[in-house]
Amino acid sequence: MRFLRDENRDGLFVDINPLLAEVIRQIPTAADPEDNEAAGGRLFPAPGPANSEMTADWREYVKPGLAEQFEEARSLVEKDLEDGFEQKEGGESFRLRVPLAHTDAWLNGLNQARLVLAAKHDFSDGELTDELPPELTCQREFALYQIAIYGWMQELLLTTMEE
């Protein structure tokens, strides 16, 4: 996979192989904390001590707005995956267009996915920084690949923003 920016500064992920395309399609699902307490807790961390008045106010007044903001980012990512993902004619590789105006939503959506996956699988700092497992034998190992791939996409989006 490579990343380019076109004349409008829209982002283009190109030469995406079918396996990678499938991993990318799973971003919205991966970003959904469902009912997982650890994942929800990571998306909405307390601003202070758990039992403080500040944190209680936060839950009541700030969390709903953040939830809406995160949902909007996920929806835009989902829309781009529906509208901007295309298979190269006559080939097996795919390309994905990320409009410049959606860059922040993508950075946020990719981050949500990485944080939720890490929280759901309770990865240690070591697991997250070690080399990836050589073989995929379970969902937990697959999640490590997802975190790495989504991080790679974030990095590509970030490093080309200021060019």
Place this chain on the structure above:
Amino acid sequence: MADTLIEEKTSTAESVEPPWNVVVHNDPINLMTYVTMVLQRVLGFSRDRAKKHMLEVHKKGRSVVWMGSREKGELLVQQLHGFLLLATLEKG
């Protein structure tokens, strides 16, 4: 001699609000480049200053990125949470 009005300003412990600190905490998931970008955007830091704080977070586990009133601090923490950084507001 003309009367002189002396205005005496006094302050008490109740009237002076202690400063609050906005603290960013380490997180093994958030990319260094991403944290740097967020600190630039939310706090208006230069790239160098943002990098310095990002490295402090990375090496020491936390960095005080702002000090001031509680109201403004709450707003900044909310913005940092919007970017999914781990941030807290602490009494200085």
